[in-house]
Amino acid sequence: MNSINNSARIAQPSKPLAPKKPPVCLECGDETSLARGSDVYPGEDHLAEIWVWKCQCGAFARCQPGTLIPVARPAGDETRRLRNEVFRLVYEILGPCGGTVKEKKLWSAHRFYIQRKTAYLALSRRKAIKFGYLTKDEARLCVEFLKQNGDMFNSHRSNEQSGSVA
Helix, strand or coil: CCCCCHHHHCCCCCCCCCCCCCCECCCCCCECEEEEHHHHCCCCHHHCCCEEEECCCCCEEEECCCCCCECCCCECHHHHHHHHHHHHHHHHHHCCCCCCCCCCCHHHHHHHHHHHHHHHHHHHCCCCCCHHHCCHHHHHHHHHHHHHHHHHHCHHHHHHHHCCCC
């Protein structure tokens, strides 16, 4: 029986994945440059060593773990706050995405997936969206839409609680 060295299997690649060119700042349109987390999260020791794409205007975006690929378009504080609000509202309306098949019935997980896709489609006017690419105005519109229309996505919760299968 061969033993696998776990530390070698999860080690960081010698050359992490990176975008072909630096991402462009959503706020000012300039190219960003790589920086460490300590530059944008002062005093947050647990974030000091992560990579971020940072703009001279102060906008930034974290990188996906183990890569130099940004998780979003670099943006300023207000845009990031609004994006997080969109995500929070979708989470609040539809519930958590996590859990295993043992914890949830398969039909329930499938219904959640369909409801989440419906919410994304409604928000994006039938285009695929990623919250990290929303502009400030788009995120503000999404927040308003979710606050006014959140009930239309809640039908799966009442069916789930009553035990009926759709």
